[in-house]
Amino acid sequence: MKVKQPGHVTRIVSGCKEEEAAAMNEWFRAHIQRMSRRFHLHFTPHFSGVKDGKGDSVGDYKFFNKPFGLRHWMEHAEHMTRHQHDDIVILIDPDMALLRPITGDFSSERETVISPRRQKRKLGVRVDHGLPFAQTYGLGSQWERFDLDAIAGPDSPTKLVTKEDGALFYPAGPPYLATVKDMYNIAVMWTEFAPKVYAQYPHLLAEMYAFCIAAAHLGLKHQLVDSIMVSNTEASGEGWPLVDKIPNDDICEFGKNPRHEVYALPSVVHLCQRYSVGDAWFFGKRKVPADIYECETPLFTEPPRDVVNxxxxxxxxxxxxxxxxxxxxxxxxxxxxxxLTRLVNDAATYYKKQSCRSKINLEKTQKFVSLFKRHHS
Structure with missing residues (x-):
């Protein structure tokens, strides 16, 4: 709502029991769908089970829910039809927050960062049939080291991809963008390959390597873009060059109130890291308390505008x-x-104003570091 993202927005939820799904659906209708009829909730079966050669369950890999959930949504969602070939599907992780709208247009040099080596072999500037886009990830061409015969078959086109092309066009990660037609074809192959990749590599990123292999199998080279996402403050290949252009004196206040028209921004923040300034200011998603949305719980204290100094x-x-x-x-x-501190405060404030009938606590008096048993301030 705040960034005015166009299109339908769907949360895909996997593996809920019947009573859990009913409760979540009721909460969603009461608190989320009232904001916009473009917001949806889609439930899928449990897909994260790991099975052995006999079909017996031997473990759990929650990231299977991503490819299988995507495919289930594309095949079963009420508002989704695969006949909408030209529409664009954008797949993001649940721990991503939008700084500005994501669209299929990457023609603006002001807001688009692509590495020099990919600029030399640039595929295009807009998502189209046969031309998906994605965020650059540091996966390189490692997907080519898997037993591709066992995963994709001895005649798979993956085996014709050179090491250079494998590293330039396929180490993709979320946000993923593709036309409905291309995304569905990827989803079908992704669900077929993900368990086979996991069998060879039962670790984090298995489903991401499976995506690389699925795209290569289909011959769908991705235009990889650095600036769709920021996450790791010390990483290359992300949208940090845009953030780096913001003056020091503005960085904190601009973080609290991002305005893309003033300084160009990446599209999303991926909350998969912990962030810290000095010993008094910190954010980690796993430490956000469950009661932050309760009426009497105070909001978080926000850093001062000159915190960077x-x-x-x-x-x-x-x-x-x-x-x-x-x-x-x-x-x-x-x-x-x-x-991120302001993001949580804004979300909690909105929820409380919509839901609380008693007195609402909107005081920003809770220090994030105080949530830890031991801290330095």
């Missing part, structure tokens, strides 16, 4: 010692802490 180190709660940071990395950490 107050420290030259980070010292996360429970860390044994502080770590000196280069100014550029410190600035990125500050952006993330300021943005």
């Amino acid at each position: 107050q420290y030259d180190y980070k010292w996360p709660p429970n860390a044994k010692e502080k770590t000196a940071l280069e100014p550029a990395i410190l600035k990125r950490e500050a952006f993330m802490v300021c943005y």
